[in-house]
Amino acid sequence: MSAGTYTPRPGAAPLPRMIAAQTALETRMLLRNGEQLLLTVIIPALLLVLFSAVDIVDTGPGASVDFLAPGVLALAVMSTAFTGQAIATGFERRYGVLKRLGASPLPRWALMTAKTLSVLVTEVLQVLLLTAIAFALGWSPQGDPLSVLLLLVLGTAAFSGLGLLMAGTLKAEATLAAANLVFLLLLVGGGVIVPLEKFPDAVRSALELLPVSALSEGLRDVLQHGGPMPWAQAAVLAVWAVLGLGAAAKYFRWE
Numbered sequence: 414m415s416a417g418t419y420t421p422r423p424g425a426a427p428l429p430r431m432i433a434a435q436t437a438l439e440t441r442m443l444l445r446n447g448e449q450l451l452l453t454v455i456i457p458a459l460l461l462v463l464f465s466a467v468d469i470v471d472t473g474p475g476a477s478v479d480f481l482a483p484g485v486l487a488l489a490v491m492s493t494a495f496t497g498q499a500i501a502t503g504f505e506r507r508y509g510v511l512k513r514l515g516a517s518p519l520p521r522w523a524l525m526t527a528k529t530l531s532v533l534v535t536e537v538l539q540v541l542l543l544t545a546i547a548f549a550l551g552w553s554p555q556g557d558p559l560s561v562l563l564l565l566v567l568g569t570a571a572f573s574g575l576g577l578l579m580a581g582t583l584k585a586e587a588t589l590a591a592a593n594l595v596f597l598l599l600l601v602g603g604g605v606i607v608p609l610e611k612f613p614d615a616v617r618s619a620l621e622l623l624p625v626s627a628l629s630e631g632l633r634d635v636l637q638h639g640g641p642m643p644w645a646q647a648a649v650l651a652v653w654a655v656l657g658l659g660a661a662a663k664y665f666r667w668e
Contacts, residue, residue: 482552491603
């Protein structure tokens with residue numbers, strides 16, 4: 414045994430390893446949080462089962478689940494990337510967690526990267542669960558999976574930017590109230606459960622520009638109708654992503 418076998422080697426771990434470790438930590442924290450689990454997993458699953466099994470809302474011709482499944486997938490993305498991330502990050506900022514992490518060897522941009530990767534991991538679990546439930550209810554999806562993947566990625570970027578913007582500019586309590594309020598309003602008026610055709614034309618034109626409406630309608634065009642990539646909805650999501658992420662990068666306050 415050489416004298417230097419147990420010599421300490423101080424220094425930061427390689428950046429990819431730090432990001433991977435932080436991503437795993439963020440994912441475990443999210444999945445252990447009962448409130449966040451309710452918001453991101455249980456509520457979308459219950460809505461899918463309830464509205465597919467009970468004729469509450471007229472979803473048009475065809476099986477209700479064919480209309481509802483794409484909308485609930487969009488809701489799941491919003492609940493994780495926007496609502497859940499905004500609330501969790503807002504309270505981390507309030508309690509000084511972000512300030513301390515920002516002073517660690519992990520760069521701030523890498524911390525945000527880890528949070529985004531954690532959101533993507535959670536979304537994969539959500540999509541798998543909701544897809545299994547939808548298939549059990551008789552869902553018959555169509556279309557190109559790559560189009561679906563691109564829409565989900567654009568939706569994640571858009572909602573993540575908006576969630577981080579809210580968490581980085583408002584107080585934690587205000588973020589909690591505002592994020593939940595936005596979630597409820599978009600659940601009703603974002604084309605998730607209630608078809609946008611049910612709204613007056615003037616209101617519908619405005620609702621179609623919302624990110625959750627663009628995501629749910631885009632997924633529906635592909636998965637329900639078997640259409641090509643809905644570039645109009647993709648463009649709406651891309652604009653929201655650029656605006657949200659750009660504003661979050663500029664105005665996010667770590668303290």
